[in-house]
Amino acid sequence: MKPHEKYKSLVKEFELRDGPEGLYPEPLFWMEGSKDMEGFEACYSFMYIKGPTQFHPVEGSVVHPYDELLVFAGLDTSDILKFDAEISIELGEGEDREVHTFTEPTVVLVPKGLAHGPVKVSRVGEPAIVHYSIGLSSEYKAAAVAQSGEAKAGGEKYADNIRKLVSKRESRDLANAVDEGSGMGYEEVMDERGVLRPAERGIGPGNGDQIVWLYGIDLMDMDVNFTWGMYSRTGKWHVGGEVHTHPEAEILVFIGFDPDNPLYLGAEVDMGLGPEVDMYVLNKPGLYIAPKGFPHLPMITRWCDVPAFGFMVVCLDGNHGSPWVEMDLDALEASGQW
Numbered sequence: 001m002k003p004h005e006k007y008k009s010l011v012k013e014f015e016l017r018d019g020p021e022g023l024y025p026e027p028l029f030w031m032e033g034s035k036d037m038e039g040f041e042a043c044y045s046f047m048y049i050k051g052p053t054q055f056h057p058v059e060g061s062v063v064h065p066y067d068e069l070l071v072f073a074g075l076d077t078s079d080i081l082k083f084d085a086e087i088s089i090e091l092g093e094g095e096d097r098e099v100h101t102f103t104e105p106t107v108v109l110v111p112k113g114l115a116h117g118p119v120k121v122s123r124v125g126e127p128a129i130v131h132y133s134i135g136l137s138s139e140y141k142a143a144a145v146a147q148s149g150e151a152k153a154g155g156e157k158y159a160d161n162i163r164k165l166v167s168k169r170e171s172r173d174l175a176n177a178v179d180e181g182s183g184m185g186y187e188e189v190m191d192e193r194g195v196l197r198p199a200e201r202g203i204g205p206g207n208g209d210q211i212v213w214l215y216g217i218d219l220m221d222m223d224v225n226f227t228w229g230m231y232s233r234t235g236k237w238h239v240g241g242e243v244h245t246h247p248e249a250e251i252l253v254f255i256g257f258d259p260d261n262p263l264y265l266g267a268e269v270d271m272g273l274g275p276e277v278d279m280y281v282l283n284k285p286g287l288y289i290a291p292k293g294f295p296h297l298p299m300i301t302r303w304c305d306v307p308a309f310g311f312m313v314v315c316l317d318g319n320h321g322s323p324w325v326e327m328d329l330d331a332l333e334a335s336g337q338w
Contacts, residue, residue: 004280007273009038013286014255016262019045020140023062024055029255029262029285033138038289040249041316042224043135048259049085050128053121061090061115061145066137069219070108070119073165073228075127075257077308080195080210080230081105081166084125090151091116091158097147098155105165105212105228109220114161115145128259134314136224163219165228166194166212184322185240186213196229205235206301209308216318223248225313225320231267232308237299241324243277245293250315252299253287257308266306271299295325 016027024030028047033040056062056070070089076082081104088101089108093115110116119131189201198207211229216222256265268283275295281302282288290296313320 004278006276007278007280010273010289010291011280011282011286012036012289013282013284014046014263020142022057022059022144023142025053025058031287032140035139037138037251037287038291039138040251040289040291041136041138042251042314043137043140044132044251044253044287044314046130046132046253046255048128048130048262049121049124050259051121051124054118055131056117056119056133057144058118061093061117061147062142063115063145064110064112064135064137064142066112066135066141067222067224068110068112068116068133068135069222069224069226070110070116071132071134071165071226071228072102072107073105073130073132075130075259077209077230077232077257080212080228081193083129085121085129086123087119087121089116089119089162090147091161092151093145093147096157097149097151098158099151099153100155100158100162101153102162107163107165107214107219109161109163109222111161111220111222114158115147127257130255130310132312134224134226136222136316161220163214165214167214168218184238184244199231199233202239204237204239206233206299207231207237208311209233213313213320215320219318221318223316223318225315225318227311227313229311230308231301231311232304232306234301234304237301238297241297243272243275243295243297244322244324245295246290246315246317247292247321248315248317249292249294250290250313251287252290253312253314254282255285255310255312257306257310265309267304267309268302269299270302272297 208229
């Protein structure tokens with residue numbers, strides 16, 4: 001087998017495409033696990049929002065037979081929690097239908113069976129903002145929900161489904177979410193606002209400038225944890241170890257920060273895949289796939305010629321166990337596991 005070909009299917013570059021009919025008004029990054037991510041048990045989308053719009057769905061409401069998260073974040077590299085926009089979303093149906101409005105980075109939690117939408121963006125300042133979704137199914141499924149009348153503003157039934165995009169965990173107990181003793185060290189780098197600063201606080205020279213990381217405890221105990229992070233530095237991301245695994249699958253997503261040039265990343269990042277630690281490269285928006293128990297890392301940023309690029313982890317577990325591992329290549333080859 002040619003070098004660096006064995007795990008090539010786990011490296012995906014994004015392309016702009018139409019999402020499911022009626023869900024979004026224009027092309028975006030859209031990936032389904034069954035079709036696009038080697039069976040990863042989730043759907044993922046990403047888009048920039050530069051002005052007033054309406055989506056998910058464009059008209060009416062929709063319901064899914066799985067949990068879903070709708071994430072809204074800012075692009076201001078001076079402060080990851082800065083967010084100049086006003087957005088509303090309708091949740092529920094019939095007499096329970098509510099419309100909730102937010103003006104800060106937010107994740108909207110949509111348990112399976114909950115009618116939701118549309119999302120209405122009434123105002124966006126400079127720079128643009130971003131929206132990404134995580135649906136906890138390898139295949140997109142939805143049914144339209146007929147609605148009539150006006151949703152009531154606010155309300156208590158679904159107020160808790162609107163969460164600020166920062167973890168409830170405090171620095172002292174974050175270790176429980178990343179498995180204490182894993183060696184990753186993120187439990188030591190949280191500031192007073194809940195923002196992680198791993199590059200400046202010793203995790204690794206190429207790691208994030210600012211990251212927010214939410215876990216199952218923040219997400220109605222959904223089986224997922226995810227990040228939103230801004231990265232501008234070169235070098236290795238983790239000095240505490242070389243290769244790790246997770247008890248559940250994850251994707252590692254890279255996007256650029258230029259809404260007018262969505263296919264430009266402005267950086268080049270290598271990641272080791274498999275017990276052989278074959279290094280693969282992304283220099284365009286895209287993602288790496290790490291199946292359940294699959295050895296991966298190190299991650300190394302070779303260069304970055306933009307103020308920052310974005311990186312997201314989506315891991316299919318409420319916590320983020322990340323044990324560093326020593327690779328016994330002879331034993332792994334004999335087992336046929338990889």
